[in-house]
Amino acid sequence: MPSTAKTVPDGIHTMWPIITEDDKKQVMESLESRILTGPYGPQLRGAETEFAQWVGAKHCLMTNSGTAALHMAVEAAQVGPGDEVILPSFTFLATALAVLHNNAVPVFVDIDPDTFNIDPSKIKAKITPRTKAVIAVHLHGLCADIDPIKEICARHNLLLIEDAAQAHGATYKGRKAGTLGDMAIFSVQASKNLPCGEGGFFVTSNDALADRANKMRLFGQDASFEDEKLINLNWPIDRFRGFESIMGGWQYLPGELPAALTRSQLRALDAHNENARRNGRFLTEQLKDVPGLIPPRIPADRETVYHKFRLRLDPAAAGVDAPPAVFRDKVLAALQAEGVECCLWETKPLPLQKYFAEQTGYGRGCPYNCAHRSEPAPKPQPEDYANAKSLLDSSLVLGSHSYPIIAQSIEVMEYYVKAIKKVFSGVKNLF
Template identity: 40%
Template sequence: MGAALAVHGGRPVRTGRPWPRWPQPAPGADAALLEVLHSGRWSIASPYGGATTYEQRFAGDFASYLGVGHCVPTASGTAALMTALEACGVGAGDEVVVPALSWAASASTVAGVNAVPVFCDVDPHTLCLDPASAEAAVTPATKAIVVVHLYSAVADLTGLRAVADRHGLALIEDSAQAHGATYLGRKVGTFGDVGTFSMHHTKVLTSGEGGAAVTDDAALARRIEHLRADGRCRAARAPRTGAPELVETGELMGSNRCLSEFQSALLIAQLKTLDAQNGSRRTNAALLDRLLAEQGLSPQQTSPGTTRRTYFGYAVELPAAPPDAASSAAVAEALTAELGLPVRPVYQPLFASRLYDPSSRRRFDIRPGHLDRLDPRQYARPAAARAAHTFLTFHHAALLGEEQDMHDIAEAFRRVLARRAQLTG
């Protein structure tokens, strides 16, 4: 069987060569931050100084990049989702279809607007929301569908758009992991009534924290503007210097979920490198797909309408193994030791996630029986549950490396899976 695995004290596959760091500041990022520092305006709520805010400039750049009419930057992807839900009319007691396999915010944002997330199963190959499962969950109380483009896959937008239209539901497209991906030749985030993005530290377009909601509907964009700026909206005309640029319209109460000028300026610079970095990731992912498929592994697939993928995470399904074989978590630990690269199982299903537990917060006990409707334990979604035990993933930064890096990853998989019987757990 050869040398011991690194997790057992053997020599790892990879030594002495670091993986690409993330985030990587784009050319001009430092100068952009210095511009804001000395501008006298660090927030869109600051007094008007006679110049267009960096937030407005980023909103215009990102809307143009996506080919959409309106972009409203927000403090986070979570803020973008919550404002999108409320802008689409989702509120107390409404049901919202969400994928059972996703980050906790897919459910907690729905609960956060006093609605009820209904977990539906995912396609076993793409790991994205299955249109048939979504349609089967629709009831008279359903108000919206939230679809997530997960890891490197684009969901079946044709099928989900059709379900939403048949039942008169809002479709909200969570594109937090898919900046720059395209479906039928159009950027994702533009197929839903609202598309939402996260610019968190881990994302392929990042300002550390941040987000955005995009739409072609001017009325929805105006509602989102109010919801993210304490009920205020940018004035139709530039005010006098020193006056507020945000107007207290009285149209809609909101909260403070604005993006700072520092983050906006950083995103203007980072957006210019997005396509080139995504191209590098795709090239390396295609090589790794081939190398792992030769070993009998199954890289995550994407929906047939996908015309360009974006890799937030590279995900791959392990080969079938005996019932007593070591868990995917044990395999991930061994791969991490071989590579010096964090490899993890994919998300736990939301109905089993420690991060989604509405009963832990009194704010969700809004009426008798509401917590029972929020209880995640009522769901059993087999494809989502199986994926959590069979798929592994690692961060997109590794795909910004060299061809040899992909061969290192493939060799680590070969070594670990050949010795899976030696692993415990």
């Protein structure tokens, strides 16, 4: 009789994030200070200084989400109504929403099937006189192929924004994500390699872009980096504001408690990334020869931080005649039944999702067919996003948001390999 017991035992996973005494101490210190907010709060400024140093950027502004930081970057780039911003067809929807928030049109480009990131060779065809910027997303912790993208941006006078929401610590030719474009953003939402609950960072080494983003972060008021000198921490939320509205803005400042937690988590980030890398490398090595499985391919000039470990599936190589999405769903269910934490993350390319496919925007034609455009933006065509669609139909993510591989021991990874090999040795019987 074959055993029906789960391969991965209950109770061996570690939940993410990992909270230590150092985290508790830092948050308690913040709480006891009774300073809960303010653009020059000590925890906020500490987090910004330490993150800027860790990334290697001149300016850093912490925000209450990665999406907010992206919107600040789009605004700092002075992207306006009817303008266009190029981004990959496979990313989290926040990347495209940030463009719409400035009444601009997100223009999607297909991905490289090996790296899952924007295909630089397909960018040029999407550039128009309205294009103002490119957002390169470093998806799942692997940097996009930045050099050719930079070259295109330089040639067409476009700003380059890095969406490094998933890529704290990733490198490209030895340089860190966050230092590769004109501006970059990170997310510190709870599932990220640097988790604090909800929050983000905007970073740049360009003074003018930082100044604009800084004003945007707090209602578009006349905020200046020099204002910090006016602050007396006995009056932490007084004295600093110009009270003059000089541009559009929002409220994108985080509180002191999330900033405090981010500081202590930042001290643990390199070690956490190393654990993710060890687990990612182990899974790759162990699974690369299993027919029907394709682990992520990491180009030699990049180091990933495996924010997500996306495993591609090839039904034909596994000896199964089934549509890729059907095969994926069966494999996902079988792995979950074995106790493997795994999930789907995004199931359709963004341009094929309702809001972007129908170009709803803000209604009344805005921004796709607004008064600022002489002609409507072209509708996304499914054949333009074939690589993204094929990837999403035929892959799953090992690890879940609550139990990602960054948090797990090597023992858990060994159980995963055993479970995956067991499922694939009898994969034909699933159909």
